[in-house]
Amino acid sequence: MADPLDLFLAAPPGLEPWLAEELRELGYAPQTTAGGVTVSGTWSDVWRLNLECRGATRVLARIAEFRAFHLAQLDKRARKVAWGDVLRADRPVKIEATCRKSKIYHAGAASERIARAIQEELGAPVSDDAALTLKVRIDDNNVQVSVDTSGEALYKRGHKEWVGKAPLRxxxxxxxxxxxxxxxxxxxxxxxxxxxxxxxxxxxxxxxxxxxxxRAFAFEHLANFDAGAVSDLRRLxxxxxxxxxxxxxxxxxxxxxxxxxxxxxxxxxxxxxxxxxxxxxxxxxxxxxxxxxxxxxxxxxxxxxxxxxxxxxxxxxxxxxxxxxxxxxxxxxxxxxxxxxxxxxxxxxxxxxxxxxxxxxxx
Missing domain, CATH: 3.40.50.150 (Vaccinia Virus protein VP39)
Structure with a gap:
């Protein structure tokens, strides 16, 4: 969980190159992939990108990565993650898992193992209604755990109350x-x-x-949230x-x-x-x-x-x-x-x- 972090910024498929252009203007070295762009950064970059990036749908920060070939191994290795570096014991979290080309093929069972590890090792509650979401991607037996630092999608700027028919985000x-x-x-x-x-x-x-x-962001519920640093970054x-x-x-x-x-x-x-x-x-x-x-x-x-x-x-x-x-x-x-x-x-x-x-x- 140490810096630098791998940060994934989601974009509508077909518009990834234009998100990459924006990130270059913001001073990053983006790598374009299907459905978004990846950059390397710190937690300060997480705060900044949520505040300043216009084209990203949301910002995901990868907090853990390991190999797992069966559920017991997933359970054991999930317990070694330093969850307390990022998550708070008093804030609920939601788990969303996807599995692709892996021996662990049941997304629901994978979510349960991650949830149990967090509950028993950190004490944080797990709830489908939580404001904070962990996204677990198991691809070719490689487990990547990312925290959705945005919460509500970033197209919700906080000022657009009236929308017409078939609005554009x-x-x-x-x-x-x-x-x-x-x-x-x-x-x-x-x-x-x-x-x-x-x-x-x-x-x-x-x-x-x-x-x-x-607007507010999901990262405000993280253990490492620095209200002063975010206040310094926020411009009105x-x-x-x-x-x-x-x-x-x-x-x-x-x-x-x-x-x-x-x-x-x-x-x-x-x-x-x-x-x-x-x-x-x-x-x-x-x-x-x-x-x-x-x-x-x-x-x-x-x-x-x-x-x-x-x-x-x-x-x-x-x-x-x-x-x-x-x-x-x-x-x-x-x-x-x-x-x-x-x-x-x-x-x-x-x-x-x-x-x-x-x-x-x-x-």
Whole structure:
């Protein structure tokens, strides 16, 4: 359990390279793997990454690793782990185990052995309702034990109370903005903004606001939690001279997005207006990025009426947004084609039960 730690930061499959890019900007040397990125760090890095990383879904810290070929061996070696270095005897913990290509193939039995070791060696209670989760991965007879230091997924920033139909998670939005070419130094507009996720994430990225500044984390329940050190890392300020705009034809969406911006302390950098796509116009100033997550058949139902909407979007962009970049997220290539834009499509990206693609263009 000594430093350095192996830290795994989860990301939607298909967006791992963009999470790696963010981590390089934060000063780490990431290794990309399926479903996320691994970096080496200390417990201070655990606190920092939860507070500052925009694209990660959660941060896992590996606290033990050993070989085990049967349940008795798993039990014996789990008891040698210095659980008290990380876990507290007075805080419950949840155990989640997975088994793959191993002689230990029963995940439930493996969870029971780990739970018993923690209860009898440390005295900590084990509960399915615990705020703190240990993830045990047994792969090819190699046991890796990691603690989920985030708790609630990191897309829950703590300020977004209003959500619209089929919302996009903040962590995914941050990575999609990167994938579309956003560098924090250009304006971003969204003509179908819904709850304002793209606009708020872009403003936060440009202004340097910490995404985790308004929320709590599971690491606060750890034995080695240093409240003073975390307080020193937490920043509540930020700022940008750029302006970020969203519009939507739904008045409820505009009210909700505006309220979300107020809770995030981003009202000075954002603006939300009710308008159809056909009336959307670029703000004054240099060109930037048009980023949107329009409705599509898999999440709405009937796709036929959407062809006109995508056509109107394409016409608005072609006639009014010369020099701007465009990023459109959809699972429907036919609808993307209906924009009439010369789009480049990404590899598939996991979005819940769907697979979407990012379609980009330079106008």
């Amino acid at each position: 903040e962590t995914m939005a941050a990575l999609l903005l990167r994938a579309a070419g956003f560098n924090g130094k250009m304006p971003v507009v969204d003509p179908m903004c819904g709850s304002g996720t793209f606009v708020l994430e872009a403003a936060g990225m440009a202004g340097g606001w910490q995404p985790g500044r308004d 300020d930020g700022g940008t001279s750029l302006h970020f705009r969203g519009s939507d034809r739904d008045a409820g969406a505009i009210r909700g997005a505006t309220a979300n911006a107020e809770r995030a302390d981003l009202t000075q950098a954002t603006q939300f207006d009710m308008a159809p796509v056909s009336d959307f116009a670029p703000p004054e100033g240099p060109p930037g990025l048009v980023m949107c997550n329009p409705p599509y058949g898999a999440r709405i139902g009937n796709r036929k009426p959407l062809f006109a909407l995508y056509g109107a979007l394409g016409e608005t962009l072609k006639t009014r947004f010369a020099g701007w970049r465009v990023g459109i997220v959809t699972s429907d290539g036919g609808l993307a084609k209906a924009t009439g834009l010369s789009l480049t499509e990404s590899a598939p990206i996991a979005h819940g039960s769907l697979r979407v693609k990012l379609y980009t263009a330079q106008l």
